[in-house]
Amino acid sequence: MLKWLLLVLVAANLAFFAWTQGWVDNVAGVRASGDREPGRLAQQVRPESVVILSASAVAAAKSAASAAAAASAAYSANLACLEAGPFTNAELAAAEATLTRLTPASTWSKVPVEVAGSWAVYMGPYAAADLRGKKEAELRRRGLKYEAFKLPPEVSAEQRVALSAQLIPGLTLGRYASLEAADAALAEFGVAGVQSARVVELYKPYGAQSVRVDKADAALVARLKGLTGNAALIKPFGACS
Numbered sequence: 001m002l003k004w005l006l007l008v009l010v011a012a013n014l015a016f017f018a019w020t021q022g023w024v025d026n027v028a029g030v031r032a033s034g035d036r037e038p039g040r041l042a043q044q045v046r047p048e049s050v051v052i053l054s055a056s057a058v059a060a061a062k063s064a065a066s067a068a069a070a071a072s073a074a075y076s077a078n079l080a081c082l083e084a085g086p087f088t089n090a091e092l093a094a095a096e097a098t099l100t101r102l103t104p105a106s107t108w109s110k111v112p113v114e115v116a117g118s119w120a121v122y123m124g125p126y127a128a129a130d131l132r133g134k135k136e137a138e139l140r141r142r143g144l145k146y147e148a149f150k151l152p153p154e155v156s157a158e159q160r161v162a163l164s165a166q167l168i169p170g171l172t173l174g175r176y177a178s179l180e181a182a183d184a185a186l187a188e189f190g191v192a193g194v195q196s197a198r199v200v201e202l203y204k205p206y207g208a209q210s211v212r213v214d215k216a217d218a219a220l221v222a223r224l225k226g227l228t229g230n231a232a233l234i235k236p237f238g239a240c241s
């Protein structure tokens with residue numbers, strides 16, 4: 001028993017001696033020299049990339065960062081969101097082709113929209129200017145508001161030509177989102193003495209898509225607004241809804 005105890009003590013002393021000499025640092029996981037130089041220096045990664053800045057250099061860096069942030073905010077504040085439409089499927093392809101020639105596709109997107117129907121209380125058409133003038137004078141005497149009839153932008157290209165031929169020139173006393181509302185308004189105008197008005201359907205509810213440019217700078221805004229009247233983009237750009 002004493003023989004075995006002596007052997008264990010000798011082995012322990014030999015192991016301790018080896019550790020104190022640093023021979024087993026990579027095996028034991030605990031360095032004999034402890035966590036001090038030059039061991040820590042050897043563990044540095046790209047120490048040459050570390051730069052100690054003076055107080056003035058720190059202040060200059062902060063000032064530059066603040067200026068960049070302010071410039072970015074000012075630039076964002078000057079960007080506009082513009083939208084054109086709604087377009088039916090037949091109209092959308094032509095609108096997309098026009099936009100692609102003007103600005104990268106990554107700068108604009110398509111937005112699905114549901115378009116409510118529209119009906120108008122209408123008078124006309126008046127081929128003779130004097131007859132239209134008499135009707136306008138009659139409406140003014142009755143204290144009723146009216147305006148020259150024009151097709152709203154939501155009317156599809158397929159319907160626009162036919163409706164223009166049927167209804168222009170004419171007068172409108174109001175537009176309504178349902179046939180029931182338009183009929184009720186017509187009845188009220190009849191009570192007020194208007195006998196020649198009628199309800200016309202401008203378009204039924206339909207699904208469509210608008211095109212939107214979320215962040216347009218001044219130059220792009222000018223180009224987009226310049227498309228007004230373009231045959232392929234009959235519904236002009238305006239502020240996003």
